[in-house]
Amino acid sequence: MSILFECKDLRKNYGKNQALKGLNLQIESGQIVGLLGPNGSGKTTLIKLANGLLTKNGGELYIDGKEVGVETKKIVSYLPERTYLDVHSKVKDVIEFFKDFYSDFEENRAYDMLSKLNINPNDKLKTMSKGTREKVQLILVMSRQAKLYFLDEPIGGVDPAARDYILNTIISNYNPEAAVIISTHLISDIEKVLDDVVMIKNGELVMHKKVDEIREEYGKSVDEVFREVFRC
Numbered sequence: 001m002s003i004l005f006e007c008k009d010l011r012k013n014y015g016k017n018q019a020l021k022g023l024n025l026q027i028e029s030g031q032i033v034g035l036l037g038p039n040g041s042g043k044t045t046l047i048k049l050a051n052g053l054l055t056k057n058g059g060e061l062y063i064d065g066k067e068v069g070v071e072t073k074k075i076v077s078y079l080p081e082r083t084y085l086d087v088h089s090k091v092k093d094v095i096e097f098f099k100d101f102y103s104d105f106e107e108n109r110a111y112d113m114l115s116k117l118n119i120n121p122n123d124k125l126k127t128m129s130k131g132t133r134e135k136v137q138l139i140l141v142m143s144r145q146a147k148l149y150f151l152d153e154p155i156g157g158v159d160p161a162a163r164d165y166i167l168n169t170i171i172s173n174y175n176p177e178a179a180v181i182i183s184t185h186l187i188s189d190i191e192k193v194l195d196d197v198v199m200i201k202n203g204e205l206v207m208h209k210k211v212d213e214i215r216e217e218y219g220k221s222v223d224e225v226f227r228e229v230f231r232c
Helices: 043-050 091-101 107-116 130-142 160-172 187-193 211-218 222-229
Strands: 003-014 017-028 032-036 058-063 076-079 148-152 179-183 196-201 204-210
Touching: 003 043, 003 179, 017 043, 017 058, 017 179, 017 196, 017 204, 032 043, 032 187, 032 222, 043 058, 043 148, 043 179, 076 130, 091 107, 091 130, 107 130, 130 148, 130 160, 160 187, 187 222, 196 211, 196 222, 204 211, 211 222
Parallel strands: 032 179, 032 196, 076 148, 148 179
Antiparallel strands: 003 017, 003 058, 196 204
């Protein structure tokens, strides 16, 4: 295994507010990692920094040993919390866009997942429910052969019946030499697919452990431990 994601003393400020306060973290390949924390803990800030959407105020941040930039964007696949696709486009059109834009995009994989979720590629996004649009966006992200996947609330707007399929899609559609980082509040739903858990609070690392270690040490599920750690 190799280190795919690393930050050292990473800091990000919004005016006087410190979103990340000297965060130190390493994530290895072959891992599905839950990035957990209450609202305002710094999860989305960390993900946006890793995707080059924000500029850090201090510290270091590396993706596969490289500083965040053009080269790292080629190997990172990012699912934001909010849909960014043009709702006037047909599904097949956004597939063509991803195919043209990303050299690692696998068109056949995307169409296969659309078929299994009964999504018509000729439908326009604006005719779909919010949950279905989120499924389409996740399919696009997971159809890339990236090294690092960042998924921000991938099942937040999806009905419970589709969650298991989506989680299985995440497990079965990423390169075993890659890593997946999932930020979510629905811990009990994703716990079964996680290898590691990273908990942050107020921009600081609270815990980074393997799921099995947490269960063994606390005798509880990750969801139960999370509720104890972040009890109001």
